[in-house]
Amino acid sequence: MRFALDTEQRAFAASLHAMLTAADTPSVIRDWARGDPARGRALWGRIGAAGVFALAVDEKYGGAGPRPVDLAVAFVELGRHAVPGPLVETVAAAVLLAGPALAERFLPSIAAGHTLATVADRERGPEGSPGAGRALDGEVAGVRLVRAADGLWLAPGHGPVRRSLDPARRLTELSPGGELLTRDPPKDALGWARLATAAQALGVGLALLxxxxxxVRRRTQxxxxxxxxxxxxxxxxxxxxxxxxxRPLVFGAAVTMxxxxxxxxKVTACEAAYRTAVTALHLHGAIGYTAEYDLSLWLGKARALRTAWGTPEECRDAVLDGDAGRP
Amino acid sequence: MDLTLSPADEEFRAEARAWLAAHVPAAPLPSLETADGFAAHRAWEAELAADRWSVVSWPREYGGRDAGLVRWLLFEEEYWAAGAPARVGQNGVGLLAPTLLHHGTAEQRARVLPPMASGEEVWAQAWSEPEAGSDLASLTSRAERAPGGWRLTGHKTWSSRAAFADRAFGLFRSRPDAPRRHEGLTYLMFDLRAPGVTVRPIDRLDGRPAFAELFLDGVFVPDADVIGAPGEGWRIAMSTTGDERGLTLRSPGRYLAAADRLRALWRERGSPAWARRRVADAVMGARAYQLFTYASASRPLECSPPGPESSLNKVFWSEYDIALHETALDLLGADGEAADGDWAEGWVFSLAGPIYAGTNEIQRDIVAERLLGLPRGRR
Structure with a gap:
């Protein structure tokens, strides 16, 4: 029993934090939100080079994983800096594509940070239910996956971009049809996506705080x-x-999966981040309510992550179905 | 990051589980806030102590097992999962014992700790006074020099367990002219049956005498019962309250067991949809607290609570406990108001959580000022 990050993990977090601080993410996010992903893609490449996506990919395919704890460490930092792009979706895609026939084809490029991937998860809701079939940042993703009841599809294209309450998130429908990649993709992509979302939300909440x-230290009245x-x-x-x-739920989940x-x-980190966002907005007063002020970049993300990859109630159902923590 | 237990820890857990299965009373004991219940709980402590299960984290010489923090947590998980009785000696074990282990003399430890471990001597705390609650440093009860010791005079109140306990510990003003009010306080232990002590039980919300007022009129305390140096009481007491808010007051095991009971009650009642969210929150909260505590236990000793981090902990469990009991009473429907119901005393007990051991407002001030670095302001 040693439930603490080790020196290397803390150093990994610190180096990502330093890199992302230097990257001036607020201006990258604003470009991304306008549909200009050039700087976002460049940052993605650096995040890939730092080994973040490799953590979800087996060593056989150019990865360093699976290492969910390190992935959680990284996603806390990505959330802290509100990094734009289909970060969680790329992790989910890496897990969905992990079967031997597909891994060779897709994973080395994902692991290296050369390919952004996105996923529409049609399996989690009935066809036509809200959000089913929609994917994040479909217009920049090089790999667009549709997880449907009959298997995993490589979508041929995407529909028009719909804006999100998080300006950095660009919502796209993925086109039907395309190539059927496998009828039976790995089942654990949802768990990885939820873990990454939880860690990202924790980082968002820490930044808002x-x-x-x-x-409030500077503002006087x-x-x-x-x-x-x-x-x-x-x-x-x-x-x-x-x-x-x-925080301990996020890292505990990374340990046990x-x-x-x-x-x-997922539910606890997202709710904590969202409550922190509401507090942050209120305590900033009117300046926090402006699009111009950078706080808005974190506020919207806290809202969006709450329902990404499972609503709070879906997650609570999963909690009541399990018996976590019992000896 | 590793949540697996060593084979030795697993063995310890199995040993505790087996002992508890063989010894935990089949029927619940009467409330420990009654004369009969107090006696029954005292006897239970003796039974635990006979096999070294009453204070597993203490050194062996005082009746413990030298168990590290992880094993203590495992013991607590097993203890509450087994439905074992509430701990009547908790004030002494959780507050006074850590103080003696850090600041007491060898003679004090050898004299005080073994009878505390066996329940032969049950301790009450004597912190608050009618005019000194959250602002504890404004206390006025005095300790005056006397040949061979001190004489205590004053009025203490909200003294948990004091209605039936044997001895008490607390802070007294030994140097009224000290330049700052935190100075000149002395930490002393005294006998609740000594001449000059009047104990007036106070009935808690449910009518049970869970605490008491103490009137002290020249009560003699020998020098041997001063903890640390005279005048150093505040510093020493703060290390104690750190323990109280930290790991030792409310172990996660108790909430894991309570959340399990709540989930079972919810299922018994047909898993009503209106309570789903609240039951899930109770289950998640217990898990969060368990993992939070494992993380604390994994930190090197020099950077673990006591300290401001223990304030996070205290707010969390005290509010969690109320929410859990409210859900249970709601699930019971109209039976929820029955005072003899399974969850009734737990609900009454939970209501005190945000008040004792430093109110949650004080804890939030500590979090804001010492963890977040916000400026001090008016309380």
């Missing part, structure tokens, strides 16, 4: 920093508590 703490008022402090303390109790643990991590 940090930015808000900075703001009535001659004192507003952060000295108990009404302000206690909301931030609650945000910190929610995030600190989401038990579906109930993963679902608990």
């Amino acid at each position: 940090d930015r808000t703490v900075d703001h 009535f001659g004192v920093p507003v952060g000295s008022f108990q009404a302000v402090k206690h909301r931030l303390a609650d945000a910190r508590i929610a995030l600190e109790f989401a 038990d579906p109930a643990d993963v679902a608990a991590a």
Whole structure:
């Protein structure tokens, strides 16, 4: 029993954090949101070169995985910097394509960060149900997968872009038909996607908290920093508590990859991030309510991640179906 | 990151499980906040102690098993999963014992800890006063020098377990002229049956005398019962409250077991959809607390709680506990109000959680100021 990150994992997080800080992600996100993904793609390449996507890919195909704990470490940092693009979807795609016939063809390029992939998961809701068949960033993804009841398809194209409440997320329908890749793709892609989403949400929440703490320390009213008022402090303390109790669920899920643990991590981290977003918006006052101010880039993502890869209630169902933590 | 237990830890867990299966009383004991229940719980502590299960984390010489934090957590998981009784000695074991282990003398440890481990001596805390609650440093009960010791005079209140306990520990002002009010406080232990002590039980919400007022009128305490140096009481007590808010007060095992019971109750009642979310939240919260605690236990000793991190913990479990019991009572429907119901006393007990051991407002101030770095303000 040693439930703590090791020195290498902490160093990995720190190096990603430094790289992403230097990348000035807010301006990259704004380009991406406008449909100009050039800088986002360049950043993607650097994230790939740092080995992030390789963590979901077996060594046989150019990867370093599967290493879910390290992947969670990385996704916390990606969330902290609100990195745009189909990050979670690329991880899910790597898992869906892990069978021997397909792996050779797709995985080396995904692992290296050369290919962005996206996935429409039609299996999770009946055909035509809200969101079924939609994929994130389909117009920039080089590999567009449709997970349908009859198998895994390589979609031939995508429909028009629909905007998301998170300006960095560009929603696209994937075209029907295309190439049937396999009738029986691996089953654990949903777990990996939920884990990555949970970690990303945790990072989003931590960034929102940090930015808000900075703001209330600097902003003065009535001659004192507003952060000295108990009404302000206690909301931030609650945000910190929610995030600190989401963190062990995220890493615990990465260790066990038990579906109930993963679902608990997903719902808890996403709700903690979303509550933190609501607090962050409120404590910034009107400036936080503007599109121009960078806080908006994290606020929208906290909302979007809540329902990505499983609504809170779907995840709770998975928790009640499992028996996580029982000896 | 590794959640697997060593074979030795698994063996320890299995040994605890087997012992508990053979010894846990088949019928629940009467409430420990009654005279009969207190006696029954005291006897249970003796039974635990006879086989070294009452204080597994203590050194062997005082009745423990030298179990590390992980094994203590495993023991607690097994203990509560087995439906074993509440722990009547918890105030002493959780608060005073860590203080003695850090700040006491060898003589004090040898004298105080073994009878505490066996339940022969049950301890109450004597922190609060009528005018000193959250602002504990404003306390006015005095310790005055006397030949060979001190004389205590003052009024303590909200003293948990004191209605039936044997001894108590707390802070007293030994130097009223100290320049700052946190200075000049001394940490002392005293006998609740000593001359000059009047114990007036206070009935909790459900009418049971779960705490008491203590009136002290020149109560003599020998020097041997001062913990640490006179005047150092505040610093020493803060290390104790760190323990109280930290791992030792509420182990995750208790909430894992409670969440299991809640889920079973929900299923018994036909898994109603309206409670689904709340039951799932209880299950997830217990798991989160378990893993949070494993993470704390995995941190090197020098950077683990006590400290401001234990404030996160205290707010979490105290609010969690209330939500869990509210869900249980709601699931019971109109029977939920019955005072003799399975969940009723737990609900009453849970309501005190955000108040004792430092109110949750104090904890949030600590989180905001010491973990987030926000400026101090008016309380």
